[in-house]
Amino acid sequence: MKLVTYQLTTPFAENRIGVVKGDNIIDLHEAHSTLVKLGKLYHPFLLPYSPMEFYTNFQQHVAIAEEVLEHVSVLPNPFPYSFLLDEVRLETPVPKPSKIICIGTNYADHVKEMGSKIPDYPVLFSKFTNALIGPEDAIHKNVQTEKLDYEVELAVIIGKEAKNISKDQAFDYIAGYTIANDTSARDLQKRTPQWLQGKTQDHSTPIGPWLITKDDIEDPGNLNIQSYVNGELRQSSNTKQLIFDIPHLIHFISHLFTLEPGDIILTGTPDGVGMARNEFLQDGDEVTLEIEGIGKMTNKVQEE
Structure with missing residues (x-):
């Protein structure tokens, strides 16, 4: 559905x-x-x-x-x-989630291209609802950043309250899946050890175009995932490359704090981001994201 x-x-x-x-x-x-x-x-x-x-x-x-x-x-x-x-x-499928939880460095090839190390635990950060936009909205490029980056991600939507969930139980707590662009102001993200200021700019994170209920995705751990900028393929991978898979993430997060219906988990991005290529988004650029079994989402970049 x-x-x-x-x-x-x-x-x-x-x-x-x-x-x-x-x-x-x-x-x-x-x-x-x-x-x-x-x-x-x-x-x-x-x-x-x-x-x-x-x-x-x-x-x-x-x-x-x-x-x-x-x-x-x-x-x-x-x-x-x-x-x-x-x-x-x-509009974005869940307009006002109580939490937007993002996972950093969760594809090995992306870890390598960013010069990072494979983490021992999932790297968590957050966004606020001010960042969320719909699948037809423009991505706002904040005037403070010169290094706006794209990141295609599989997003998991929580379907019921989850606390201290085992990996075997994890899929029972999922509503479904959608596409997210974890756009990142890299220059703002990197100027302090905490990433938040580069991750939750106003009107910067499109999610959509719809939620595919979990029963319609046979294996979310084996989906092709791509991003394109102005028609050029930039990222191409598969969710089987996730370092920490979806059951692990729900298990790990739910032992830290309670997940609630409508909460969104952005599961990480594969290699090919603009930071590694030194190619950043500019006013008028068109970003298309595609995930197998879900569909496509295209947004234009607009200078604030």
């Missing part, structure tokens, strides 16, 4: 949760409401229209969403709450 957060292109439009069906987005709240009125489904409550409310009780809500998709053929045709993808604005 492809879950999206979308807005209608009308004044005062709100973020809403939808599902991609072919070339269309179906509003889940309205579809569920219609099916209940038609007597095709019965539940004591309706699916929320708010994405963040949907994620707070993800497992129950996604089960109802699956039932909605099974009955979509009985919706009125045309259904007034079905929209073509190019009729709406896609």
